[in-house]
Amino acid sequence: MLPKEKQYVHWQEGQLSRSALWLSESNQPAPARIVLVDDQTKADYAYRLACEGSALLWRGDFHNARQLLQAMARRIDQPVRRKSRKSANPTQQSISQLFHQQRQAQAQRARILGSVLLELDADYICQLRRAPELTSACQAAFGPLDEPCLIALRDLQGALGAAQWQEKGVPITGLNLSIFPHYGVFAPTRHEYVQLLLDAPLPAQHDLAFDIGTGTGLLAIILAQRGVKQVVATDINPRALTCAQENFERLKLAAVQLQQADFFPTEQPLANLIVCNPPWLPSKPSSPLEFAVYDANSNMLRGFLQGAGAYLAPQGEIWLILSDLAEHLELRSREQLLDWFAEANLTVNYRLDTQPKHGRSQDTTDPLHSARSAEITSLWCLSKN
Ligand SMILES: C[S@@+](CC[C@H](N)C(=O)[O-])C[C@H]1O[C@@H](n2cnc3c(N)ncnc32)[C@H](O)[C@@H]1O
Known part of the structure; x- marks a missing residue:
């Protein structure tokens, strides 16, 4: 496997033009549009932005970012459950069509939830309130990091989950x-x-x-x-x-x-x-x-x-x-x-x-x-x- 080429992501923060390394293990493309969000942002608004293709750079409390992600996941899953109950009749659709539909829905879900981003400093240090220690889990998952990056909260959660498997x-x-x-x-x-x-x-x-x-x-x-x-x-x-x-x-x-x-x-x-x-x-x-x-x-x-x-x-x-x-x-x-x-x-x-x-x-x-x-x-x- 060839080492991945570095990619940078750029955004505007007040008067400042900012940029950072783009880190995506799931190979999502670097976002073209970044909106700053925080503890005051309503889940419906965040969900709509994400569905429209914007990335959401989280500037609030770490735990609240996880709650936002859960709220967005609920918004995705409710209609999916309703739809899938309707379309579960195999006479309407073949099972392979249902499988491909489910794969598409999973990819869309991953894209929407992958749009909540965090900024980390070198060594995966997170400056957000109530942020856990991320360095060891992220180094084990993604290797060393010597510059600031933007990363999807979902990818971070993946690294934290994997660290638990690796330990237990x-x-x-x-x-x-x-x-x-x-x-x-x-x-x-x-x-x-x-x-x-x-x-x-x-x-x-x-x-x-x-x-x-x-x-x-x-x-x-x-x-x-x-x-x-x-x-x-x-x-x-x-x-x-x-x-x-x-x-x-x-x-x-x-x-x-x-x-x-x-x-x-x-x-x-x-x-x-x-x-x-x-x-x-x-x-x-x-x-x-x-x-x-x-x-x-x-x-x-x-x-x-x-x-x-x-x-x-x-x-x-x-x-x-x-x-x-x-x-x-x-x-x-x-x-x-x-x-x-x-x-x-x-x-x-x-x-x-x-x-x-x-x-x-x-x-x-x-x-x-x-x-x-x-x-x-x-x-x-x-x-x-
Ligand atoms: C279903 S997993 C099985 C892992 C393990 N053998 C087990 O039973 O738990 C399939 C494995 O095949 C590896 N793999 C996929 N394509 C391969 C290839 N062309 N050559 C060698 N390994 C490959 C994947 O990286 C993955 O680890």
């Missing part, structure tokens, strides 16, 4: 351990698939395994703990590599190596086992933070299937972890998936299934409930023809 960890059911995710790295809070990895019989030879797209390192850890002698884990996201390294060190796992790679590691012998839990929904990610879930045109899934055979030892196995939510949303068919296996000269040895139990699959007010409640996550054990 996510306990993994079925394994006696916690995983510590970093900002911008897929957090395995839904991890029913762990049991699939524990249940699948290891190939007879298991000297070397690859974990492609390792994220926090969870799958590599399971393989190492199950007795695979050497695991090489890759990810395209540098944050994932730092995070996985930290998790391996906490567990004192010496048998795991990391490589930053687009798919497969280089300079390695052929592997007996290659595992991958790719992003599972074929849709364009709307920000870099979505790369772990959304995969435009199933590019990662197909790239993995096409490439894996060349890295696999004779009698080696591929374990693909994949949810079928995309099939229930009519974004990809089962036939298509089986065709991709066949095109890559891969045969299915067996499949293990599990049903997600997370809250969203039980939310009957969700217009996508029929798809979410039918979701199955599978471990496909594949081998070369």
